[in-house]
Amino acid sequence: MNQEQMDIKTPEFVSIQFQLAGLGSRTAAFLLDQILLQIINISVFIILLIIMYGEPRWWFLGEQSSIPIALTIIGLFLLNWGYFFACEFFSGGRTLGKKLLGIRVIQENGHSITLLSSFIRNLLRIIDSLPVSYFLGMIMIFFHSKHKRLGDIVAGTIVVHERRRKRKNKLSKIEKEIESRGLSKNDLMIDEWSLKSIGAKEWKLVQTYCNRFLQLGEDERERLTMQVAEILFPKIGLDVTGKNYHDVTNALLVLYLILKDEWEFEL
Template identity: 65%
Template sequence: MNQEQVQVKTPEYVSLQFQSAGLGSRASAFIIDQAIIMIANITILIGAIYLMDFMGLFMGTSWVPIAIVTILAFLINWGYFFFLEYFTGGRTLGKKMLGIRVMQENGHSITLLSSFIRNLLRIVDQLPAGYLLGILMIFFHSKHKRLGDLAAGTLVVHERRVRKRKKKTAIEKEIERRGITR
């Protein structure tokens, strides 16, 4: 399948070309991220059940542990995308595994506000069920954007893979051994 190229003009009038991430790569990254979130949620839930059992709270009417688990689950489910995209250069763990990242439309790294807006609108993208609105937007938009991307001014692109260098030739090894610069 021919991937579309997205051209970004920086403020310095440098033109950069990126390959936009389509529905398949974005959905695959999202599935990986959701699996990680599910493991974290299950771990917290099991930990809370053991803690409540240990403290003997099952027979009581204390809602504090349930409230704490609910707040932690919300923070994990929403904060995972928000914080990871901002603090790791636009990559969640799923995006990193698939070689895609979120960036600003001007080519810069995602900002805190953009990450907040993009992930706040994830709630709308999930409507009416099963991420249908987000899937349709990504599929039909020319730059594969969902509503969160449109509002935040972001793009999801494929990263260029750095090719590993071949083994050094004998001349290169000798140059390095002697400490000669090129």
């Protein structure tokens, strides 16, 4: 019987339970992605024909250079392969189809998918799609204990369900504090590469800091704020030097808002 739940202890000794995504949800997500890609493919060919002939007719009706057609085919191949690679790496393991189905790709250690893992698992789509219509990949997902296809096995990744927590009608104390300061996620610009360096350990640190923030006295709060900032700021490309306590506090609270969307979900 296939394993539906998976407990992972991260390198930071944080225990997380995941619900593995099975063949049904993964197939549905893949079909949604294919529909999107086919719409793009057809649109590109129609535009190409209009540009080459002034109207959408087949290219064998005229004597035109085949170079634009060859370049378009190469470009579409890169787009169809690169779509999964880029989306999974830059969107937290989610293509559009996965996002709509509420599933994502992560590493087996519980961390976000890396550039190399995304490259390997999507490169091996070529083998998983053999002999036709993703047959090999579907067979492996169905029978594998962790619902893995070949690309997942080699890249060390799994696909899991995620269910965002329902938004509470009542704001928490720290959320009220953030709101009273007029802060939002747009107040702190973090590039995608830096955000990828934040793992479960850093999220737990930010979460603990925010949970204790309003319970501490002013002196202890300032000391804790600077200690946490010295640990986290280098990871996101910020420098504590030259920043006053108020600015550092606001930056940490905004970082909490940003990481909350990525890490605070039930699986």
